[in-house]
Amino acid sequence: MEVVASDDPMIDAELLGQHLGGDVTVTVAETGSEDAVREAASDAEALVANVSTPVTAEVLDACEDLRIVARAGVGIDTVDVGAAAERDVVVTNVPEYCTDEVATHTVALLLAALRSLGRYDRDVKAGGWDWRAGGEIHRLSGLTLGFVSYGPIARRVRELVDGFGVDLVAYDPYVDAEEMAADGVEKVDFEALLDRTELLSVNAPLTEETRDMVDRSAFERLADHAVVVNTGRGGVVDEAALADALAAGEISAAGLDVFAEEPPAGSPLFDRDDAILTPHAAWYSEEARADLHETVAANVRAALAGERPPDRIDPDLDWV
Structure with missing residues (x-):
């Protein structure tokens, strides 16, 4: 055979x-x-x-x-x-x-983006030594972490952030509210997710329903200090709109492990120090x-x- x-x-x-x-x-x-x-x-x-x-x-x-x-x-x-x-x-x-690996990578990207680790790293290596180089940073405790899709990876992320003091919401039309509530997660519709979320974890597969789900209008609804991380599928997030949202200050930072085109060619995110990019390695x-x-x-x-x-x-x- x-x-x-x-x-x-x-x-x-x-x-x-x-x-x-x-x-x-x-x-x-x-x-x-x-x-x-x-x-x-x-x-x-x-x-x-x-x-x-x-x-x-x-x-x-x-x-x-x-x-x-x-x-x-x-x-x-x-x-x-x-x-x-x-x-x-x-x-x-x-x-x-790789459920545990992707969940761990998701949390790593969330924390790195929230704490501006990429910007601090580049500044120090360039000879700088300025706590202000990271831009405006907010305390993790008290923020709201929202999931786009509440499957096995999002559930593992929820376990990993237990103790961080974050509020948890999720959008997933295929998971019952009671099932989410048992995990301490509130089920919300997509618009409410965007309005309330400050740490957005995109874990959705790519389907006709999810393609470009996180688009320009979604970024406009998120808080200006929001962090967006995608370890699901690249096509779920509109990367051009994400770059524009970062440039306009509509969100504060992003972390991507997946891209609509892999490897990405000439992405506008390459020149941004508020975007942390990894090579579809979360599984590893x-x-x-x-x-x-x-x-x-x-x-x-x-x-x-x-x-x-x-x-x-x-x-x-x-x-x-």
């Missing part, structure tokens, strides 16, 4: 092969374009895709033997899940391998990477054996 894996450095073909077993051949290939995927996976039964692998209806038509697209990660916004289902191709992801720890390969292999093994993979994506949900 032939498995094609993306050449993304996070995917270790040897480790994946060990988990899959000796009867499976793992071939590493470039998968950053539709043409590349069609060529690489034309005879494959399984495709292990990274975050930039486009799996469109046209790609699926060209890969007639394909039985599973196994995302080596959480997000599946580059996979046409509906088209896959129509062609009896299973789509899976790895939903929980050595432990998470090991869990990723084990789970991807389990999904592929199940699909190739004609069984239901444990992390099969429901094609009836509103995926992009």
Whole structure:
């Protein structure tokens, strides 16, 4: 059986092969374009895709033997899940391998942005020594932390900030108010979230419903001292509007680990010392990477054996 894996450095073909077993051949290939995927996976039964692998209806038509697209990660916004289902191709992801890592990274970005660590760091390294170099900073205790999506990562963030003395609100139409209340989180609508939140944590997947959800009008509603962090998906936040909001003083700082285009090219955020940018690295720890390969292999093994993979994506949900 032939498995094609993306050449993304996070995917270790040897480790994946060990988990899959000796009867499976793992071939590493470039998968950053539709043409590349069609060529690489034309005879494959399984495709292990990274975050930039486009799996469109046209790609699926060209890969007639394909039985599973196994995302080596959480997000599946580059996979046409509906088209896959129509062609009896299973789509899976790895939903929980890095929950703790992304939550920790989220808190790190929130604190770094709130405390102006990036600006202080650059000022000191340039020979400065001025507490005012960080701009206006507000006390953490008493601020309101708001979540866009209240899934596993947001829930872990909530646990990590316990003791910080922040108020907690969340917007998520798919989670009951009672369930949030049990965690000490108040369920609010999106407009109320923006009006009340001073620390905004964007943890939403990219769907038609969430694309550009945090846009120019959203930044206008947030407090001038608000901090915005996105560790969900880049397309949920309008990055041009974010840069404009920072420049206009409509919010005070931002931290991004995900971008609409990855890597981002010529982003207006590059020149801003009030924006902390990381390279889609929130998922990373050595432990998470090991869990990723084990789970991807389990999904592929199940699909190739004609069984239901444990992390099969429901094609009836509103995926992009």
